Amino acid sequence: MTIAQLNTDHAIDGQLKFVEGKGGFPIIEVDNGKAKATISVYGGQVLSFQPTGEAADVMFLSDKAYYAEGKAIKGGIPICWPWFGPDPEGKGRASHGLMRNRMWQVISTAAVADGTQVILGLSDSAETQAIWPQSFKFSIEITVSDTLKVELVTVNTGDQAFPITQALHTYFTIGDIAQTKVIGLGGTEYLDKVDGGKQKAQTGDISISSEVDRVYLNVAPQLTIDDGALGRKINIASTGSKTAIVWNPWSEIAANMADLDDADYKRFVCVETANAANEVIDVAAGSEYRMGAVISVTR
Numbered sequence: 469m470t471i472a473q474l475n476t477d478h479a480i481d482g483q484l485k486f487v488e489g490k491g492g493f494p495i496i497e498v499d500n501g502k503a504k505a506t507i508s509v510y511g512g513q514v515l516s517f518q519p520t521g522e523a524a525d526v527m528f529l530s531d532k533a534y535y536a537e538g539k540a541i542k543g544g545i546p547i548c549w550p551w552f553g554p555d556p557e558g559k560g561r562a563s564h565g566l567m568r569n570r571m572w573q574v575i576s577t578a579a580v581a582d583g584t585q586v587i588l589g590l591s592d593s594a595e596t597q598a599i600w601p602q603s604f605k606f607s608i609e610i611t612v613s614d615t616l617k618v619e620l621v622t623v624n625t626g627d628q629a630f631p632i633t634q635a636l637h638t639y640f641t642i643g644d645i646a647q648t649k650v651i652g653l654g655g656t657e658y659l660d661k662v663d664g665g666k667q668k669a670q671t672g673d674i675s676i677s678s679e680v681d682r683v684y685l686n687v688a689p690q691l692t693i694d695d696g697a698l699g700r701k702i703n704i705a706s707t708g709s710k711t712a713i714v715w716n717p718w719s720e721i722a723a724n725m726a727d728l729d730d731a732d733y734k735r736f737v738c739v740e741t742a743n744a745a746n747e748v749i750d751v752a753a754g755s756e757y758r759m760g761a762v763i764s765v766t767r
């Protein structure tokens with residue numbers, strides 16, 4: 469679909485328009501007075517979110533990100549679905565599932581009471597069935613306001629239940645990793661992927677001074693990133709999720725990633741809203757499952 473046609477069908481005067489982004493991907497630009505945001509139709513991925521008055525974007529987006537069919541865009545909110553992490557069946561299928569590396573469809577856009585809503589989605593096709601043999605309707609409902617609300621909606625359109633794991637793999641901008649704490653996970657058990665997946669208990673807040681890749685289990689619905697350098701707190705309020713992943717690759721892995729600048733590990737932390745590890749969701753035939761997050765900034 470062309471940018472002109474997308475604008476004819478879905479632009480909202482003074483709030484939302486489609487532009488051609490890098491790689492020729494259609495990008496939705498929202499600017500509604502409460503915030504600015506950009507959303508890629510490829511990957512169904514929020515790329516930026518900046519409430520009015522905030523000097524720095526809430527999302528981190530790598531300057532070296534790929535914008536190419538079959539590759540994931542590094543930054544913003546990549547979507548992991550219908551599995552988080554490596555192929556759960558060990559068949560060598562792509563890490564983090566089907567959604568982050570293909571074009572989605574624009575379902576609808578709307579001016580709503582508190583801002584601008586965008587719904588993007590993808591249903592099963594012969595191509596997805598060949599990878600994952602299930603019938604589904606999957607969508608993301610995004611509301612851009614002074615907060616960013618993002619909800620993943622899984623509908624099982626088949627005649628038997630299927631299991632999913634999933635994540636909003638959010639990359640948050642921080643001023644300096646050395647002055648950043650993740651608050652709200654003290655006392656929680658986690659699987660330490662940097663230490664062979666060992667289960668450990670978190671004591672107090674999380675400070676990061678080396679590679680961190682942890683899957684926190686049975687988490688509370690409210691997490692906070694306390695960013696001392698930018699002098700702000702990013703709050704993540706989740707629904708339908710009991711797993712949180714905290715990831716920072718640190719210097720060596722960042723240096724080996726072609727789509728990250730060597731120093732980027734200082735500038736982002738992923739705090740992911742998920743159902744993963746022991747939290748596998750069985751979606752019954754004909755039913756719907758929702759998982760989401762509301763992201764806000766406070767001082």
Ligand SMILES: O=P(O)(O)OC[C@H]1O[C@H](O)[C@H](O)[C@@H](O)[C@@H]1O
Nearest residue numbers: 563564661681682713714715738
């Ligand atoms: O490099 P990607 O496939 O985008 O994955 C990036 C990261 O995602 C999650 O946070 C996983 O827990 C990490 O193990 C992984 O390295």
